Amino acid sequence: METIRNLKSLQVFQLAYVHQNVSRAAQALNTSQSSVSYHIKKLEEELGVVLFRRTARGLEPTDEGAALAADVEQGLTAIRSGLERTRQRANTLRVAVLPMFASRWLSSRLGGFWERHPGLQLSIQNHNNSYARMENPLGFADLGIQWGQGAWPKFAVHRLWPEHLVVVCSPDYRRTRRLERAEDLARCTLLHVDDTRMWEEWLRNAGLSLSPQQPQMMLEDRHFQLSSTINGLGVSLFAAWLVQEELSDGRLIDPFDRAWSTAFSYNLIHPRGAGLSKPAREFRNWMLALCE
Incomplete structure (x- = not known):
């Protein structure tokens, strides 16, 4: 040149x-x-x-x-x-978030970040757990919240906290499907988002495997999955903290009365080698400090 x-x-x-x-x-x-x-x-x-x-x-x-x-x-x-x-x-920060994570965890805490950085232009971008698979993630956001096991080699990955999963369904669904043991899930519809990896992990830990004949339904996002579970369309796996309100008020029940450890978690990620702007570094450090 x-x-x-x-x-x-x-x-x-x-x-x-x-x-x-x-x-x-x-x-x-x-x-x-x-x-x-x-x-x-x-x-x-x-x-x-x-x-x-x-x-x-x-x-x-x-x-x-x-x-x-x-x-x-x-x-x-x-x-x-x-x-x-x-x-x-x-002076602009774009963060790709998962809608349910944003509404149930992030939104109530963002005020603290804004108080420290009043002049920052913050743009919250919703995605369907696709940030790590985007061809040009930096064209979409500077940082992303991604659910998964952390195996994204092109990204720096910061696990936010260890998760525990609960199996949940509506009270009527449990009663009509006579759901008492893990083996009883074979006659239930398994609800999930993205793919069946969470159910495969859970069943493996319970000494079972996912049958090709297993009834299942893939839904667009976690909010839709939650409402579908409440409305009796099937059984779901959720991070335990995400559904505490629904478990407390009885809209959902945990038929096994147990939380299960998992390799899945929420992660804060950003593309490797691109370099973080000052606002992105500040947001990353603020968020990781909250999660310690």
Whole structure:
């Protein structure tokens, strides 16, 4: 890529063109008249053209000078716009969140972060546990909350806390399916989001396996899964803390009365090698400190 030489001379030239006077250009630049004249002469020698005619009234642009001034102004406008966009991005933070995690954990705590960073522009982007699979994750968000086992080699992964899973269903569903033991799940519809890996882990820990004939239903997100479970469409696995309200008020029950450890967890992730902005580092550090 060819470098732009004499960028300073181009800036001096542009102000000289605007003012058409060496003295006023020097004042605008807070420099000397001789410095302005030097840069104009240097640029003319570099380009091999005359940019100004010197007259008693000041500087009169030649045709070449007027044409160059139009191009330089266009370039400087693009540079100024780029600098402004960079400044705005430097004060903007985009976080990709899972809706249920955001509503049940993050939203009640965000006020504390904003109090520390009142000038920050914070953009919360919902995703369906897809941030780690995006072709261009940085085009979507600076950081992401991702549920899973943490095996995303292209990302720096910070596990937020160890999770425990509970099997839940509606009271009517348990009664009609006579759900008492793990083996009874064979006659239940297993509800899940994304894939069956959580159920496969749970069944494996219970000494069982997922049968190809197992009734199951994949749902779009955890909120839909929760409402479907409450409405008696099947049995779900949830992080225990996510469904405490529904267990307490009886909309859901835990038929096995037990929480199970799991390799799955919520993770704060960001692409490796890209470098974090100052707001992104501050958000990461704030969030990880909350989770200690």
